[in-house]
Amino acid sequence: xxxxxxxxxxxxxxxxxxxxxxxxxxxxxxxxxxxxxxxxxxxxxxxxxxxxxxxxxxxxxxxxxxxxxxxxxxxxxxxxxxxxxxxxxxxxxxxxxxxxxxxxxxxxxxxxxxxxxxxxxxxxxxxxxxxxxxxxxxxxxxxxxxxxxxxxxxxxxxxxxxxxxxxxxxxxxxxxxxxxxxxxxxxxxxxxxxxxxxxxxxxxxxxxxxxxxxxxxxxxxxxxxxxxxxxxxxxxxxxxxxxxxxxxxxxxxxxxxxxxxxxxxxxxxxxxxxxxxxxxxxxxxxxxxxxxxxxxxxxx
Amino acid sequence: xxxxxxxxxxxxxxxxxxxxxxxxxxxxxxxxxxxxxxxxxxxxxxxxxxxxxxxxxxxxxxxxxxxxxxxxxxxxxxxxxxxxxxxxxxxxxxxxxxxxxxxxxxxxxxxxxxxxxxxxxxxxxxxxxxxxxxxxxxxxxxxxxxxxxxxxxxxxxxxxxxxxxxxxxxxxxxxxxxxxxxxxxxxxxxxxxxxxxxxxxxxxxxxxxxxxxxxxxxxxxxxxxxxxxxxxxxxxxxxxxxxxxxxxxxxxxxxxxxxxxxxxxxxxxxxxxxxxxxxxxxxxxxxxxxxxxxxxxxxxxxxxxxxxxxxxxxxxxxxxxxxxxxxxxxxxxxxxxxxxx
Numbered sequence: 002x003x004x005x006x007x008x009x010x011x012x013x014x015x016x017x018x019x020x021x022x023x024x025x026x027x028x029x030x031x032x033x034x035x036x037x038x039x040x041x042x043x044x045x046x047x048x049x050x051x052x053x054x055x056x057x058x059x060x061x062x063x064x065x066x067x068x069x070x071x072x073x074x075x076x077x078x079x080x081x082x083x084x085x086x087x088x089x090x091x092x093x094x095x096x097x098x099x100x101x102x103x104x105x106x107x108x109x110x111x112x113x114x115x116x117x118x119x120x121x122x123x124x125x126x127x128x129x130x131x132x133x134x135x136x137x138x139x140x141x142x143x144x145x146x147x148x149x150x151x152x153x154x155x156x157x158x159x160x161x162x163x164x165x166x167x168x169x170x171x172x173x174x175x176x177x178x179x180x181x182x183x184x185x186x187x188x189x190x191x192x193x194x195x196x197x198x199x200x201x202x203x204x205x206x207x208x209x210x211x212x213x214x215x216x217x218x219x220x221x222x223x224x225x226x227x228x229x230x231x232x233x234x235x236x237x238x239x240x241x242x243x244x245x246x247x248x249x250x251x252x253x254x255x256x257x258x259x260x261x262x263x264x265x266x267x268x269x270x271x272x273x274x275x276x277x278x279x280x281x282x283x284x285x286x287x288x289x290x291x292x293x294x295x296x297x298x299x300x301x
Numbered sequence: 302x303x304x305x306x307x308x309x310x311x312x313x314x315x316x317x318x319x320x321x322x323x324x325x326x327x328x329x330x331x332x333x334x335x336x337x338x339x340x341x342x343x344x345x346x347x348x349x350x351x352x353x354x355x356x357x358x359x360x361x362x363x364x365x366x367x368x369x370x371x372x373x374x375x376x377x378x379x380x381x382x383x384x385x386x387x388x389x390x391x392x393x394x395x396x397x398x399x400x401x402x403x404x405x406x407x408x409x410x411x412x413x414x415x416x417x418x419x420x421x422x423x424x425x426x427x428x429x430x431x432x433x434x435x436x437x438x439x440x441x442x443x444x445x446x447x448x449x450x451x452x453x454x455x456x457x458x459x460x461x462x463x464x465x466x467x468x469x470x471x472x473x474x475x476x477x478x479x480x481x482x483x484x485x486x487x488x489x490x491x492x493x494x495x496x497x498x499x500x501x502x503x504x505x506x507x508x509x510x511x512x513x514x515x516x517x518x519x520x521x522x523x524x525x526x527x528x529x530x531x532x533x534x535x536x537x538x539x540x541x542x543x544x545x546x547x548x549x550x551x552x553x554x555x556x557x558x559x560x561x562x563x564x565x566x567x568x569x570x571x572x573x574x575x576x577x578x579x580x581x582x583x584x585x586x587x588x589x590x591x592x593x594x595x596x597x598x599x600x601x602x603x604x605x606x607x608x609x610x611x612x613x614x615x616x617x618x619x620x621x622x623x624x625x626x627x628x629x630x631x632x633x634x635x636x637x638x639x640x641x642x
């Protein structure tokens with residue numbers, strides 16, 4: 002182990018969701034849209050924890066919630082620090098594809114209503130009357146938190162809620178500082194660390210600096226890998242921005258460049274990024290979970 | 302001349318669905334562009350967008366309107382049309398007729414049929430502005446690599462191809478889908494991308510036969526057809542929105558040439574030479590980085606191309622004329638289906 006601060010290691014859920022950013026062919030060959038039913042995925046999460054992972058990072062989808070329910074039933078949920086990414090954009094895009102944007106809105110209103118979160122419903126209604134975007138953000142977050150809590154139970158340790166990059170990067174591009182401030186404000190009041198997933202890390206840091214939003218209290222989830230894959234505008238610029246940060250707020254994703262590298266090929270590169278707070282890495286089975294996290298815990 | 306003295310290009314976006322917001326977002330990251338107006342006919346979307354853009358409106362003057370006429374006084378350099386396909390033709394003609402703008406970007410497909418496309422091309426020619434249609438797959442690093450390999454000529458003239466566009470969007474749907482119709486059916490929704498790629502990579506094609514077509518409601522959710530060119534190239538297109546396990550739409554093409562084969566899809570290109578040696582390029586190998594990534598990186602490159610064409614006042618591809626060829630092929634397929642029925 003190097004002499005840096007112990008890195009946070011999280012197991013990610015992309016392989017469970019049938020996602021491969023290397024190739025869709027590869028994801029399909031692993032078994033299609035959903036490769037791991039809740040039980041199998043829960044085993045992989047627990048094996049990862051046994052071998053050095055600190056927590057589980059997931060998009061708030063029905064599959065991820067079923068994994069949380071399994072961990073709760075097995076009385077293991079208390080051991081897992083949870084990092085939830087919202088929204089699970091794929092589900093919303095799919096509904097919009099089939100029913101159009103009005104259908105998506107109706108479906109979302111129905112879900113919030115069925116969630117039984119009276120507070121969220123009332124706030125949503127009030128926000129709709131006032132056309133208050135901050136109110137919509139609060140309603141949405143209340144809804145997602147209620148979904149997580151009802152699946153994971155009271156023992157769960159929800160450490161962070163992260164904004165998906167599709168929404169976050171759009172907000173960044175459109176200069177919607179209110180979106181980020183609302184997100185941070187709502188979660189901070191509930192002692193949950195606000196986080197943001199971005200594929201435009203240097204742009205993100207520059208904007209937050211312009212807006213005067215403190216990076217010390219948030220997490221930034223962004224790709225870091227040897228290939229420079231998804232590192233925009235360039236690998237060098239991302240590395241420079243990371244090195245210049247005053248606090249370690251960054252969790253690296255795509256560290257294996259979506260399966261382009263093996264864990265043993267990337268560990269030296271990751272170790273060289275001193276300012277990283279941690280990494281999120283997906284694994285497809287228990288053997289991979291054991292090998293990957295053992296190696297990363299030992300070397301990072 | 303210092304950059305401070307250069308006026309920014311003034312852009313507006315019509316249609317505030319996901320594509321409209323994506324283009325508006327990307328354009329807002331360009332130093333040479335000022336996003337000045339957004340338009341959607343839906344009163345609800347206009348209200349929502351006014352509310353979420355309110356802070357920006359104060360600082361930069363972006364306006365959200367629900368009537369095109371309100372664009373007249375804005376001195377626009379270009380307009381993006383990202384409304385449903387069925388409205389492209391009348392919106393673009395309206396923009397030209399009212400003298401609102403000369404330069405137009407339209408999301409794919411250019412129009413609902415070839416007659417409308419032809420009319421739009423004629424209008425654009427008369428106006429003389431720069432046009433572009435959102436066939437963004439041309440800006441993917443892997444498909445660009447395929448184009449580069451074919452252009453080198455070392456593989457020889459292609460003699461056979463098979464191309465596909467698959468998604469799971471309508472897998473399992475049994476009743477009429479209004480959304481499918483508004484998206485133009487499988488041919489216009491996803492098929493158009495692979496047809497455009499094939500035309501770009503292989504040159505002009507003519508539909509020779511329709512193998513199958515499956516319809517839900519008024520629009521097809523799958524179609525297969527064959528095509529040829531005058532040099533003896535033959536190939537087949539398979540397009541479906543009902544394929545299992547296509548989490549995201551996927552596009553691919555297998556091209557056979559005398560000296561080798563190219564197998565390319567959204568993620569990678571596999572080149573097999575005559576001696577069976579292979580080389581694979583993933584996106585990772587092809588410098589897939591952009592200044593600002595939203596959705597796929599090809600969206601940024603596509604917008605960059607349009608913006609640069611305006612700045613340099615030169616033609617842009619794929620323009621209206623080029624894109625009308627896709628509408629022509631789709632019409633040919635639908636005519637053949639109707640004839641068989």
